[in-house]
Amino acid sequence: MSTHTTPRPPRAARSAAPRRPSGIAARLGPLPWIGPAVALIVLVVLWPVYEMVRTSFLNISISGFVRGSAGLEQYRRLFDEPDLAGVLTATVVWTVAVVGVTMALSLALAQLFNQRFPGRRLTRWALIAPWAASVLMTAIGFSWMLDRTAGVLNTLMTDLGLIDAPRDWLGSPATAWPWMMCVAVFVSLPFTTYTLLAGLQTIPGEVYEAARVDGTSTWQTYRLVTLPLLRPAFLVGVVINLINVFNSFPIIWAMTRGGPASDTATSTVFMYQLKSSDIGLSAAMSVVNFALVVLMVVAFLKVSRWNADSKEEAR
Structure with missing residues (x-):
C-alpha cells in the first residue's frame, strides 16, 4: 500500500503569503489612512463654517464682545440694506463676464498651444507668469499703472493725443469695472488654459483619423469630436473659475476697495465692508455668500448634466 504525500511549500513562500489584518486593525479598516485627511477637512472647512453660521445669530460689539443672541435680526437687517440689491447684481455680472471671457480666451489659447509652432515652449512658459x-x-501693479497722476496709461495716452487730460480710471464704476474684469481674466487665464490643454492632449489621434476617413470637415470635427471629448476638462475649468471669481477679493480691494461707497463691490467685498461696522452682520453676509456659491455650483452641474454623464460612463 503506497501513500502519496503532498509536498509542503517552502518556508520562504509560506512567510511571503499576505496576511489579513486582524483585531483592531481589521475593525478600523481604512480609517488610519483617511483619518488625517478627514481631520484636516473638519478643522479647516467644517469648523469655520459652523463658527460663521453661529456668529451670524449673535449680537457682537465692534470690539468683539458677545452681547447675547440676535436670532434672525442680523439677516433682517442685511436684507434691508439699500446697497445689497446692487451688490448682488454686480456680483452676478462680474462672475458671468469674467468666467465667460476667461473660458473663451483659454479655449483659443489651449488650441494654439496644442499645435506645433516655433517658440511654443517659450510662450507656454510666459503664460505661467500671471499664475x-x-x-x-x-492688482496693485495694475492700480499703479492706472493711477491718475503718475500712471503709465495716462502718460502714454496723453502723449499719443488719445486723451486731453489724465483720467481717474478707477474713480468711476463705469471705467473701474472693465479694468478690474481685465485683471481678473488676466490672472485666471493660465490655470484655465492649462486645464483645457491637458484635456486636448488626452484626445486620442485615432478619433481624428476616423473623422477624416468619414469625410467630416474641420469645423464638424471640432464640433462633433473635440468639444464633446473636451467637456470634462471644460466643466472643471468652469466650476473652479466660478468659485474663484465669485469669491475674488484681492483684485477689487486693491484697486478700488469697493468704492465709491459700494459701487464697485461684489458680495465678498461688501461682506468685508460690513465688518467695520457690525461683525454679526458681516457673518450673515458670509452665510449668504456661502449659500450662493453652493447653489451656483449645484445649478451649473445640474444644467450641464454632470451626474447623468457620469452614470452613463459608469455603465
Missing part, C-alpha cells in the same frame, strides 16, 4: 505672481501684487 506665478501673487494676485494682490498683480
